Amino acid sequence: MKRRTWILGASILLIASCLVFFIVAKKDTDASITIEQCSLDALSSEIKEVVHELEEKGAQTIQLFEISNTEGELLYAELSERRIYSEKEKSEFEVFLQYPQDKKSLVSKTYQDTILLISYRTGSTLNEHMTNKNSTSTSNAAAVNLAKEYCTFIPALGEVRKDGTRLGYAVFSDDKMMIESMKEDVDNIEKRILEDDFVYEYRLTVELIKAEI
Numbered sequence: 085m086k087r088r089t090w091i092l093g094a095s096i097l098l099i100a101s102c103l104v105f106f107i108v109a110k111k112d113t114d115a116s117i118t119i120e121q122c123s124l125d126a127l128s129s130e131i132k133e134v135v136h137e138l139e140e141k142g143a144q145t146i147q148l149f150e151i152s153n154t155e156g157e158l159l160y161a162e163l164s165e166r167r168i169y170s171e172k173e174k175s176e177f178e179v180f181l182q183y184p185q186d187k188k189s190l191v192s193k194t195y196q197d198t199i200l201l202i203s204y205r206t207g208s209t210l211n212e213h214m215t216n217k218n219s220t221s222t223s224n225a226a227a228v229n230l231a232k233e234y235c236t237f238i239p240a241l242g243e244v245r246k247d248g249t250r251l252g253y254a255v256f257s258d259d260k261m262m263i264e265s266m267k268e269d270v271d272n273i274e275k276r277i278l279e280d281d282f283v284y285e286y287r288l289t290v291e292l293i294k295a296e297i
Contacts (some may be wrong), residue, residue: 114177115154117290119251122150122249127217131200134220143204143211148218149251149288151199158196160187163212163226164256165284171274177248177287181226183214187293201251201288205239210235210254230282232256234249236263237286240270248287256282 124135127148135146147274151161168174173225183199198217205211208229217222235256242250253273255263258280267274277283 089243101133104256113243113245115244116292117249118152118154119151119244119249119288119290120150121239121241122148125149126266127200130234131217134215135202138204138213139200142206144206145236146202146204147200147237149203149239151201151288151290151291152217153197153292155292156197159199160184160291160293161199161249162289162291163201163214163288164248164289166275166287167281168274168285170277174285181212181214181224183224184222184291185224187291199290205237208232208235208256209294210237210256228254230256230257232282233258234263236267238267238270238273241271243265248289251286254282254284254286256267 087223097127124132124146135143136149138146151159153159154266162178162179164179166177167174184196196216196218200215200217202213202215203211203214205226208231209227210229211225211227213225224273235254237252237254239252240250241252253266255266255273257263259278262276262278264282266276269276273283
């Protein structure tokens with residue numbers, strides 16, 4: 085009888101723990117924000133022209149990410165990075181790109197409810213470019229070159245969270261085969277980092293801003 089009582093108690097405790105974990109996890113996620121990797125074919129002719137111009141300037145391995153929201157509110161986005169040295173050793177996240185540059189300018193731009201993030205490589209430089217999906221008249225960009233022979237951005241979209249969403253990894257290395265192995269096994273990137281490599285996790289944080297009427 086005591087054994088049955090103990091098993092029943094343990095089962096109830098396990099169910100309660102799982103329920104608490106689910107509630108906390110759900111509280112941290114943000115269902116109002118959508119972050120998706122998209123294809124150029126699904127975008128407007130204006131965006132296609134921007135991408136074409138980038139290609140003419142030497143852009144390669146272009147990747148596109150669409151950031152939108154279900155509330156129809158304005159969007160402000162920050163892209164931050166932290167260097168990963170190993171599975172256990174990581175630096176703190178630091179913002180290196182935001183769009184728009186001035187958050188206050190959003191109040192008069194009611195069309196900005198979707199942001200497009202373009203990631204691409206030019207030689208050994210990795211570039212990120214943020215713009216309005218519906219009007220590319222304004223944009224903001226950042227570029228990184230760490231004097232390595234190869235570089236790439238490896239997408240690894242995580243769950244959309246209020247404190248930031250994992251976008252993927254920026255990798256700079258002299259070992260092309262190592263980069264290819266990371267692409268094939270994204271979940272174990274941190275285990276494949278060589279001592280002389282630079283690997284950064286990118287995190288995207290999105291804020292909804294109510295437009296002034």
